[in-house]
Amino acid sequence: MLSAVYFYQKKDTVGILTGWYSKYYSTADITVHLPGGSLNLAVNRQDKVSAWKIYNQINTRIASVDFNEDYDSFVNVNKSLYELFKVIREELANIPVEKIKDENNTLVDFYHDLLNKGIRPYLSRWHIPISHYVEANKGDGKRSLLEIEKSFPQRQEMLKDMKAMNLRMKDYSAQLMKVIRS
Numbered sequence: 001m002l003s004a005v006y007f008y009q010k011k012d013t014v015g016i017l018t019g020w021y022s023k024y025y026s027t028a029d030i031t032v033h034l035p036g037g038s039l040n041l042a043v044n045r046q047d048k049v050s051a052w053k054i055y056n057q058i059n060t061r062i063a064s065v066d067f068n069e070d071y072d073s074f075v076n077v078n079k080s081l082y083e084l085f086k087v088i089r090e091e092l093a094n095i096p097v098e099k100i101k102d103e104n105n106t107l108v109d110f111y112h113d114l115l116n117k118g119i120r121p122y123l124s125r126w127h128i129p130i131s132h133y134v135e136a137n138k139g140d141g142k143r144s145l146l147e148i149e150k151s152f153p154q155r156q157e158m159l160k161d162m163k164a165m166n167l168r169m170k171d172y173s174a175q176l177m178k179v180i181r182s
Contacts, residue, residue, distance in 0.1 A: 027042040027043060027044045028042070028043050028044075028182035029041070029042055029043075030043055030178055030179065030182045032110055032175040032178055032179065033171075033175060034110070034113050034117075034175070035113075035117055035168065035171070036113075036117070039106075039109055039110055041106070041107055041110070041179065043107070043179050043182050046096075047095075047099075047107055047179060048179060048180050048182070050091045050094065050095065050107075051107075051176045051179040051180050052176075052180050053087070053091055054087065054088055054091055054111070054114075054176060055173060055176040055177060055180060057084050057087045057088070058084065058169055058172065058173050058176070059173055061080045061081070061083075061084055062076075062077045062080055062081075062166075063080070063081060063084055063119065063165070063166070063169045064166060064169040064170045064172075064173045065166070066163075066166060067159070067162050067163065067166060069159065071146075073145050073146060073149060074126070074130045074149050074152075074158060074162070075130060075131060075134055075145060075149065076145075077162070078123060078126065078127045078130065078131070081119055081122070081123055082123065082127075084119065085115060085119060085120075085123070088111055088114065088115055089115070091111065092108060092111050092112075095107065095108060107179075110175070110179075114172045117168070118165070118168045118169055118172050119165065119169070121161075121165070122161050122162060122164075122165040125161060126158050126161060126162075129154065129158075130149065130152060130158065133148070133149075133152050134148050134149065134152075137151070
């Protein structure tokens with residue numbers, strides 16, 4: 001009888017260790033869809049943690065939240081996007097070099113795509129023009145930042161680009177959730 005109890009305890013310990021190992025060291029093969037195609041990824045727990053950090057950053061900033069024309073500021077949005085860029089770069093730097101096995105189909109490619117096709121097109125086009133316009137039109141300080149931004153001559157074009165960027169970031173966010181849940 002004693003050996004049966006010992007065997008049961010040993011079996012239970014092996015089950016716990018196997019579950020722990022699977023949780024922290026196993027990988028899941030998934031496919032994420034990007035604007036220009038798709039990537040097949042082997043995702044481990046560290047990748048999921050990294051994706052979760054980026055997901056939270058994207059979804060708590062204007063990057064994937066609809067821009068409110070009456071209350072949101074382009075200048076503040078651009079600052080937030082710049083900070084998001086830095087966070088994603090930091091997560092990229094934390095990916096172990098061993099994870100980068102070949103030239104294609106890596107989580108690194110996904111994060112580069114997110115930065116270079118998701119955020120950069122909008123920021124590269126609009127960060128400097130709106131910043132310079134606001135600075136040049138501050139005047140005596142009687143107009144608010146929003147009033148100045150609303151008089152920006154290319155406001156409607158910038159708003160259109162902002163909305164397109166929001167849609168792209170929502171798509172990237174959904175793909176990050178696939179990584180997290182895999």
